[in-house]
Amino acid sequence: MPPHPQTWLRVTPAGLWCEPGDFYIDPSRPVERAIITHGHSDHARPGHSAVLATAETLAVMRVRMGEGRAGITQQALGFGERLDLNGVIVTLRPAGHVLGSAQVVMEWQGARAVVSGDYKRRYDPTCPGFEPVPCDVFVTEATFALPVFTHPPASGEVQKLLDSVALFPGRTHVIGAYSLGKAQRMIAMLRAAGWEAPIYLHGALAPLCALYEEFGVSLGPLLPATVANKSALVGAIVLGPPSAVADKWARRLAEPVLCMASGWMRLRQRAKQGGVELPMVISDHADWPELLATAEDVQAPEIWITHGREDALIHALAGQGILGRALHLVGREEEGE
Amino acid sequence: MSIPAFATLLERLLFSPGRNAKLALLRQWFETQPDPDRGLGLAAIAGELSFRTAKPGLFRELIATRTDPALFAMSYDYVGDLAETIALLWPDDARANAPPPGLAEVVETLEMAAGAEVPAIIARWLDGLDAGARLALIKLVTGGLRVGASARLAKTALAEWSGQPVNEIEELWHGVPPPYIALFDWLEGRGTRPDPAGVPIFRPLMLAHPLEEADLISLAPGDWAAEWKWDGIRVQLTAVPGGRRLWSRGAEDISASFPEIIQAMDFHAVADGELLVVRDGVVAPFSDLQQRLNRKSPSAKMLADYPVAVRLYDLLFEGGEDLRPLPFDARRARLEAWHARAQPARMDLSALIDFEDFAGLEALRAGARAASMEGLMLKRRDSAYEPGRMRGKWWKWKRGTQNVDAVLMYAQRGHGKRSSFYSDYTFGLWREAEGGEMELVPVGKAYSGFTDQDLLFLDKWVREHTTNRFGPVREVEPGLVLEVEFDAAQRSPRHKSGVAMRFPRIARIRRDKPAVEADRLETLLAMIPGG
Ligand SMILES: [Zn+2]
Ligand SMILES: [Zn+2]
Numbered sequence: 001m002p003p004h005p006q007t008w009l010r011v012t013p014a015g016l017w018c019e020p021g022d023f024y025i026d027p028s029r030p031v032e033r034a035i036i037t038h039g040h041s042d043h044a045r046p047g048h049s050a051v052l053a054t055a056e057t058l059a060v061m062r063v064r065m066g067e068g069r070a071g072i073t074q075q076a077l078g079f080g081e082r083l084d085l086n087g088v089i090v091t092l093r094p095a096g097h098v099l100g101s102a103q104v105v106m107e108w109q110g111a112r113a114v115v116s117g118d119y120k121r122r123y124d125p126t127c128p129g130f131e132p133v134p135c136d137v138f139v140t141e142a143t144f145a146l147p148v149f150t151h152p153p154a155s156g157e158v159q160k161l162l163d164s165v166a167l168f169p170g171r172t173h174v175i176g177a178y179s180l181g182k183a184q185r186m187i188a189m190l191r192a193a194g195w196e197a198p199i200y201l202h203g204a205l206a207p208l209c210a211l212y213e214e215f216g217v218s219l220g221p222l223l224p225a226t227v228a229n230k231s232a233l234v235g236a237i238v239l240g241p242p243s244a245v246a247d248k249w250a251r252r253l254a255e256p257v258l259c260m261a262s263g264w265m266r267l268r269q270r271a272k273q274g275g276v277e278l279p280m281v282i283s284d285h286a287d288w289p290e291l292l293a294t295a296e297d298v299q300a301p302e303i304w305i306t307h308g309r310e311d312a313l314i315h316a317l318a319g320q321g322i323l324g325r326a327l328h329l330v331g332r333e334e335e336g337e
Numbered sequence: 338m339s340i341p342a343f344a345t346l347l348e349r350l351l352f353s354p355g356r357n358a359k360l361a362l363l364r365q366w367f368e369t370q371p372d373p374d375r376g377l378g379l380a381a382i383a384g385e386l387s388f389r390t391a392k393p394g395l396f397r398e399l400i401a402t403r404t405d406p407a408l409f410a411m412s413y414d415y416v417g418d419l420a421e422t423i424a425l426l427w428p429d430d431a432r433a434n435a436p437p438p439g440l441a442e443v444v445e446t447l448e449m450a451a452g453a454e455v456p457a458i459i460a461r462w463l464d465g466l467d468a469g470a471r472l473a474l475i476k477l478v479t480g481g482l483r484v485g486a487s488a489r490l491a492k493t494a495l496a497e498w499s500g501q502p503v504n505e506i507e508e509l510w511h512g513v514p515p516p517y518i519a520l521f522d523w524l525e526g527r528g529t530r531p532d533p534a535g536v537p538i539f540r541p542l543m544l545a546h547p548l549e550e551a552d553l554i555s556l557a558p559g560d561w562a563a564e565w566k567w568d569g570i571r572v573q574l575t576a577v578p579g580g581r582r583l584w585s586r587g588a589e590d591i592s593a594s595f596p597e598i599i600q601a602m603d604f605h606a607v608a609d610g611e612l613l614v615v616r617d618g619v620v621a622p623f624s625d626l627q628q629r630l631n632r633k634s635p636s637a638k639m640l641a642d643y644p645v646a647v648r649l650y651d652l653l654f655e656g657g658e659d660l661r662p663l664p665f666d667a668r669r670a671r672l673e674a675w676h677a678r679a680q681p682a683r684m685d686l687s688a689l690i691d692f693e694d695f696a697g698l699e700a701l702r703a704g705a706r707a708a709s710m711e712g713l714m715l716k717r718r719d720s721a722y723e724p725g726r727m728r729g730k731w732w733k734w735k736r737g738t739q740n741v742d743a744v745l746m747y748a749q750r751g752h753g754k755r756s757s758f759y760s761d762y763t764f765g766l767w768r769e770a771e772g773g774e775m776e777l778v779p780v781g782k783a784y785s786g787f788t789d790q791d792l793l794f795l796d797k798w799v800r801e802h803t804t805n806r807f808g809p810v811r812e813v814e815p816g817l818v819l820e821v822e823f824d825a826a827q828r829s830p831r832h833k834s835g836v837a838m839r840f841p842r843i844a845r846i847r848r849d850k851p852a853v854e855a856d857r858l859e860t861l862l863a864m865i866p867g868g
């Protein structure tokens with residue numbers, strides 16, 4: 001009888017800890033050995049001694065934190081490569097969330113647990129798609145775990161933006177998008193929809209866009225959005241981090257149309273509160289149908305939930321005969337999306 | 338595809354803070370949508386289309402058979418709005434097989450359908466729509482459409498799109514029923530101007546400019562007629578063979594709220610006047626009239642406690658004759674003669690004031706402390722009755738204003754050009770709390786009066802002194818004094834402070850004044866007329 005993952009994968013104050021392998025996954029405080037699923041700041045924190053992740057995630061961490069703080073030693077592991085850590089076999093599989101995002105697959109004495117990090121099942125031209133791995137315990141997030149979060153096809157949302165640009169040629173469309181993942185996906189989708197003009201970037205987005213390019217994700221012509229070229233920005237599309245778009249920075253542009261690309265835009269109140277004129281429901285996290293479909297695909301009898309809306313998901317999983325369990329990990333607030 | 342297209346329009350109107358953006362969206366709607374859908378959409382936005390066929394309970398029952406009750410409860414709790422929750426939760430799987438309904442199909446079907454068929458019809462429609470369009474349909478058929486665009490804005494968009502003056506459109510509006518086919522035919526040059534004769538329609542009002550002291554110098558007293566500006570609401574009384582209507586200055590039909598006025602309109606004429614609460618010949622404060630506003634069918638007690646009357650300013654039509662091209666003096670003579678002859682109940686004339694020169698008039702104005710008088714009106718004796726605010730024809734010369742020094746308490750982001758600035762300010766005055774401590778009580782809200790430079794300062798100050806956030810609202814340290822100017826103070830049981838201001842605005846930022854030296858609530862209470 002293989003050992004149940006709850007006997008070797010534990011919740012500690014620092015986060016999920018694999019006892020026989022003696023490593024943490026996405027720990028919330030500095031540890032000796034960490035495996036990092038992806039580069040978002042609630043998963044990848046500075047100050048660990050040894051860090052294991054995909055080459056892309058390691059590069060993201062270096063860009064965001066600086067060389068010294070992204071782990072004293074860094075070890076890259078490619079998708080599908082097997083690594084033995086004290087008898088625990090570790091493999092990384094694509095999570096489809098952002099560039100480099102990975103699920104951590106752990107096998108120990110015949111039992112298998114998968115920590116998915118953040119993930120989505122929709123097509124994303126900037127990173128490989130999620131691969132379900134059958135397992136005994138699947139660890140999932142539950143950011144959008146309510147049936148009201150059924151996200152529409154992203155292409156329709158991009159079309160809304162292009163329609164608006166055509167209707168308001170004298171205005172500048174400013175899109176709030178997270179600097180890692182959402183911004184690059186937005187750009188890639190605009191290119192796929194035929195937008196060939198330069199896309200202008202707030203300074204905070206430039207380094208990660210450059211990194212995506214280095215990893216072979218081509219984003220087309222990108223230019224800095226500065227006050228100096230305000231007139232060039234009339235009729236243009238500008239991207240910035242959500243905080244800058246909601247605040248003073250966006251005001252300097254020509255009659256800005258504030259747009260936000262986020263799964264939270266599914267709710268009107270969210271868009272209203274943020275002063276968003278054009279909400280676009282585009283998410284890098286699984287929506288409700290994707291969460292339920294994934295639960296079925298991985299065939300796990302037990303699903304652990306790291307953060308988000310556990311109650312609804314546990315209720316729905318029970319209906320599918322799956323045991324849901326809330327981990328209440330510290331350090332994970334509502335996903336900025 | 339028109340329900341989805343209509344839903345897109347509504348959503349964009351709702352989220353667009355700018356007036357120009359809303360106008361562009363509406364123009365595009367008129368340009369791209371076919372008849373009769375574009376007219377039905379226009380009617381829905383202008384509040385001229387209302388169904389009572391479907392009650393929210395119907396949707397609750399429909400969704401109950403399609404969702405898990407526990408998940409529904411959690412979702413409703415999270416979203417907060419029933420219609421939105423239902424729209425988001427409605428299953429998507431039937432969509433491929435059900436085509437989306439058209440706007441005209443929805444309107445016509447609901448007019449014809451028997452009550453028992455309605456749930457099944459609505460369910461079939463919902464099956465064919467995505468979440469945004471489902472929400473639009475639910476709001477449309479339950480009469481809960483709130484789109485952030487007024488009827489006036491829709492008419493302005495129609496005017497911009499067609500090149501016809503907005504006042505022409507306003508004038509025809511109530512003579513052409515939705516979906517306004519004849520109106521669109523005329524606007525697109527395919528048909529003649531619709532003839533509204535015999536139907537009670539609204540005629541756009543002539544409005545006055547505020548008078549600055551400097552303007553007075555250039556005026557010759559003999560050219561001008563003066564009368565009091567009464568503090569009620571401006572109304573138009575339309576009585577024609579086809580019906581009687583009482584209109585607000587915004588072309589809203591308020592007949593139902595004032596049945597006694599409608600009953601008294603036993604004549605064939607169109608008149609302009611001020612609606613007031615009058616008891617024994619004495620005009621009551623505006624707050625009394627407020628009790629009557631927005632009540633669709635006032636009770637007998639309301640009618641007795643707050644009796645209304647109209648003080649007439651002008652006569653626009655007598656019988657079928659359009660008097661508007663006549664000069665003011667001639668219209669006034671016609672008004673007086675007509676009033677003497679018709680003797681309508683509940684209507685008297687706004688008296689003209691004799692004056693030699695403006696100094697004498699100013700003394701009169703300063704002496705008028707009755708709360709029911711807002712100030713004076715000056716009307717050029719040779720001016721025709723022209724819609725809108727024509728410079729140099731009519732002036733309003735308001736009574737001197739009052740002010741208090743208040744402390745800024747909360748700020749909220751504004752709309753339109755100001756959407757990234759904290760430009761809506763709630764301010765308070767000091768009062769003694771239990772235990773002798775001084776506390777601030779909010780007394781009003783203002784979002785005008787200041788210069789652009791003031792706005793930059795206020796915005797920065799708010800950001801740097803925020804102590805708390807509630808959604809879009811920031812609470813700030815009690816550290817900034819604002820001189821607030823307002824027209825009148827009135828009692829208000831709805832406010833925590835017990836007092837409300839008419840038209841408050843920020844006159845000055847008193848950076849020189851420490852917050853503890855701002856006014857006390859008693860100061861404002863003492864300004865309420867009649868104590
Ligand atoms: Zn993430
Ligand atoms: Zn996350």
